[in-house]
Amino acid sequence: MKTLFPLLIVSILFPAGLYGQNGQGLTRSVAAEQAYLEALYLHLHQNPELSFYEFETAERMAQEMAELGLTVHSSYGGTGVVGLMQNGDGPTVLVRADMDALPLEEATGLDYASTVTTTDEAGNTVGVMHACGHDIHMTVLIGTARVLHAMRDQWAGTVILIAQPAEERSGGAKAMLADGLFEEFPIPDYALALHVSASLQAGTVGYCPGYMMANVDMMDITVYGEGGHGAYPETTKDPVVLASRIVMGLQTIVSREISALEPAVVTVGAINGGTKGNIIPGEVTLQLTMRSYSTEVRQGIIDKIERICRGVAISAGLSEDQYPKIVLRDEYTPSVFNDPALSERIAAVFRISLGTARVLEVGPSMVGEDFGRFGRTEEAVPILLYWLGAVPQERMEAAEAGELNLPSLHSAYFYPDYSTTIETGVQTMTSAVLELLKK
Numbered sequence: 001m002k003t004l005f006p007l008l009i010v011s012i013l014f015p016a017g018l019y020g021q022n023g024q025g026l027t028r029s030v031a032a033e034q035a036y037l038e039a040l041y042l043h044l045h046q047n048p049e050l051s052f053y054e055f056e057t058a059e060r061m062a063q064e065m066a067e068l069g070l071t072v073h074s075s076y077g078g079t080g081v082v083g084l085m086q087n088g089d090g091p092t093v094l095v096r097a098d099m100d101a102l103p104l105e106e107a108t109g110l111d112y113a114s115t116v117t118t119t120d121e122a123g124n125t126v127g128v129m130h131a132c133g134h135d136i137h138m139t140v141l142i143g144t145a146r147v148l149h150a151m152r153d154q155w156a157g158t159v160i161l162i163a164q165p166a167e168e169r170s171g172g173a174k175a176m177l178a179d180g181l182f183e184e185f186p187i188p189d190y191a192l193a194l195h196v197s198a199s200l201q202a203g204t205v206g207y208c209p210g211y212m213m214a215n216v217d218m219m220d221i222t223v224y225g226e227g228g229h230g231a232y233p234e235t236t237k238d239p240v241v242l243a244s245r246i247v248m249g250l251q252t253i254v255s256r257e258i259s260a261l262e263p264a265v266v267t268v269g270a271i272n273g274g275t276k277g278n279i280i281p282g283e284v285t286l287q288l289t290m291r292s293y294s295t296e297v298r299q300g301i302i303d304k305i306e307r308i309c310r311g312v313a314i315s316a317g318l319s320e321d322q323y324p325k326i327v328l329r330d331e332y333t334p335s336v337f338n339d340p341a342l343s344e345r346i347a348a349v350f351r352i353s354l355g356t357a358r359v360l361e362v363g364p365s366m367v368g369e370d371f372g373r374f375g376r377t378e379e380a381v382p383i384l385l386y387w388l389g390a391v392p393q394e395r396m397e398a399a400e401a402g403e404l405n406l407p408s409l410h411s412a413y414f415y416p417d418y419s420t421t422i423e424t425g426v427q428t429m430t431s432a433v434l435e436l437l438k439k
């Protein structure tokens with residue numbers, strides 16, 4: 001992998017007055033960990049595990065933290081690991097990485113590609129791949145811990161390192177908080193995390209003050225009718241037609257009932273019913289995802305879906321016990337709201353650490369990340385999640401020349417320029433913690 005910006009240039013970029021010895025020391029300390037971290041990354045990449053089954057990954061995370069002398073708590077919220085790095089009086093900063101991989105067969109063709117398969121909860125044999133970059137997140141977490149450990153005379157306070165299970169199923173952060181994270185350990189003054197970006201070049205970072213990612217809800221709707229022969233629709237109440245009307249009705253929620261200034265999405269991703277052209281079935285199922293930023297819009301969408309479903313059933317003459325059954329899945333992911341002051345403070349540090357050209361302010365998106373939960377407890381901890389560019393330079397250039405469509409996260413073809421990405425991740429995350437815990 002090419003290193004986009006050689007370390008030499010990075011160290012020259014530090015203005016002496018502001019960062020001074022600290023900046024140069026940081027660059028040197030990061031470089032000293034690079035070979036170790038690349039080996040750790042390759043191990044994690046080749047040993048991916050699915051959500052809530054991150055047993056060996058968690059063991060490795062705990063071992064890495066214990067080697068640095070941290071107080072380590074394992075099996076927290078399932079497979080979660082909490083490492084406490086205490087270094088005198090000062091604020092507390094939580095740094096979080098997620099551990100889970102996805103049920104995908106890696107198709108990158110790389111010589112270090114994952115070949116792991118496993119049996120999922122439905123009993124199917126599936127490939128397993130770190131297609132969302134959580135292997136990078138964990139490597140950066142450990143890299144940050146190692147550099148902070150090496151530079152412990154230059155900061156004071158407490159760092160809580162979190163290796164979190166099940167981000168992809170959105171239960172991991174909730175489970176760790178429910179297990180007493182903010183009761184058993186110091187309540188953090190700040191919480192930080194990063195996520196690799198499949199559209200930003202390795203060596204860059206992107207930040208987004210305020211709302212960055214959406215509330216994510218998943219819903220199942222069963223539309224009931226009265227089945228019968230396809231030749232006698234008048235003797236039935238056709239749930240295929242009712243479900244179609246519901247799908248079309250749902251399109252008016254965002255377009256007609258929510259302000260154009262409020263981001264919202266209602267997607268019907270699956271519709272299933274029936275077996276044969278001449279049989280009108282008894283029911284049809286729909287699977288939805290809904291996205292929003294504010295709590296009010298989120299609740300409004302849910303209420304409007306219920307109203308439309310009920311209204312369609314009433315218009316078809318169905319009785320109350322035949323109204324559609326609506327199940328909101330409980331793994332709701334709250335939106336990520338980056339504390340604006342913290343975002344600007346850390347972005348300023350990144351500009352010094354990486355140079356202005358490598359720090360980009362980016363817009364929000366409608367994907368979800370359960371890191372938002374750490375900022376949603378009653379303690380109202382200010383949080384910052386930022387994007388860590390991961391796209392190899394040559395692939396970025398090919399994409400810009402129209403020769404390549406960059407694979408997104410969750411693609412079997414996604415891979416980072418891991419060397420540059422890890423280096424930039426450790427450099428930025430460590431500089432953020434040093435800023436918040438400076439003496």
Ligand SMILES: [Zn+2]
Pocket residue numbers: 132168409410
């Ligand atoms: Zn993901």
Ligand SMILES: [Zn+2]
Pocket residue numbers: 132133134167195
């Ligand atoms: Zn992810």
